[in-house]
Amino acid sequence: MYQEVVIIEVKDDYSLAMTRTGQVIRIKNKGVMHVGATIYVTQEDLFQSAATDKVVPMRSKRKVSPKPWWKALALAAMALLLIGTGTWASQWLQRENALAIGQNPSVQVTTNRDQQVTGVYDANAQPHSDSELKGKELGEVLDDLLESIKYPENENILIAMTKTDEESMRKIEAAISKYFQDSGYSGDLIFLRGEASEFSAAKEAGRSYTSYLVDQYQLDIWKKDQNDDLSDQEKASRLSGHGSFRSIENQEQDEKEDEEEKKEKNQESSNDSKAQNQQNNQQDRSAPAGSQPQTAPENSTPSQAPSRPAPQPSQPVPAQPAPQPSQPQSPPVRYYPSDDDDDWDDDDWDDDWDDDWDDDDWDDD
Structure with missing residues (x-):
């Protein structure tokens, strides 16, 4: 069974190491051993001293000479080394890692060395004591953490984590990238790395871990609309060695945004x-009536009375000449018809004239 230990002292034949429980064991030297190294050992790596018969020499009466000064200095230095190593080992055993997602809003969690959630905090570093995530492994609750906040549309997503071993950090980055890839996100994921002491300072200041690191190292974080304008080298230069980034391309989302942009342009x-x-x-x-151009409507025909045919100006009627205004026409003679045409015959005009014009009348006068 493998056991993780940290080297606290190196000797000629063996080395002293401390386990997670704080037990100090002796292990065989293998490879290059140095104080502070973290290695994995098995039962076979434990150092066993060979049993030898000890010969007790007889005491001789000789004057005890004082130890030279450099030996006393070496012993004092060894004592300080053990004290410092013990303090470092204690911190190593009690180390708390942190992961912060988003800048504002933000969700932050702390984990122990077994990757179990020990605390949940908001963007102002206020703890959520009633969180159901405590005690669960980070891998089990990572999707829930990522879904718990709403991300700004025009900003890339920032993730900050305390520095651990490279393999563990890359696993977390890959899991976060997969989540956003599957959810249809399109943009850059910016991963920042800091120290556990910086997370503690961010909590004391009431700030999110991501915002604290951005201000601490004066990082120039780019927005989503700058992703295509900046090269990978320019983006890496802006992080100044304090993190990395991953570009997530979602083709369907990009096509949808392009289609919406075209619709907006057409509407405008x-x-x-x-x-x-x-x-x-x-x-x-x-505009005044005189200044308006008179344009004839297309295919227009003059309106005519329904009982009269349309006049043909191109074909004048020769049988009906126009009346002359200088020669007024006499009024028409009215005709009164009579029922008996013989009245004119019955009246004897000749006799009447004869009777009226009697010669005697002239004579009487």
């Missing part, structure tokens, strides 16, 4: 055209 063009037409109509209405 249509609105501009309508506004121009309305402006032209208003100008035509406000």
Whole structure:
């Protein structure tokens, strides 16, 4: 069974190491051993001293000479080394890692060395004591953490974590990248790395871990609309060695955004055209009648009375000349018909004239 230990002292034949429980054991030297190294050992790596018969020499009466000064100095240095190593080992055993997602809003969690959640905090480093995530492994609750906040549309997503071994950090980054890839996100994921002491300082200041690291190292974080304008080298230069980034490309999301952008442009063009037409109509209405051009409508025909045929100006009627205005026409003679045409015959005009003009009348006068 493998056991993780940290080297606290190196000797000629063996080395002293401390386990997670704080037990100090002796292990065989293998490879290059140095104080502070973290290795994995098995039962076979434990150092066993060979049993030998000890010969007790007889005491001789000789003067005890004082130890030289450099030996006393070496012993003092060894004591300080053991004290410092013990303090470092204690911190190593009690180390707390942190992971922060987002800048504002943000969710932050702390984990122990077994990757179990020990605390949950908001963007202001306020703890959530009633969180159901405590005691669970980080891998089990990572998706829930990522879903718990709403990310700004025009900003790339920031993730900050305390420095651990490279393999563990890359696993966390890969899991986060997969989540956003599957959820349809399109943009850059910016991963920042800091120390556990910096996370503690961020908590004391009431700030999110991501915001604290950005201000601490004066990082120039780019927005989502700058992703295509900046090269990978320029992006890495802006992080100044304090993190890395991953670009997530979602083709369906990009096509959807392009389609919406085209619709908006077409709508704007249509609105501009309508506004121009309305402006032209208003100008035509406000212009004086004499200045308006008279244009004949297409395919227009003069309206005629329904009982009269349309006149043919190109074909004049020769049998009906136009009346002359200088020669007025006499009024028409009215005709009164009579039922008996013989009345004219019955009246004897000759006799009447004869009777009226009697010669005697002239004589009487």
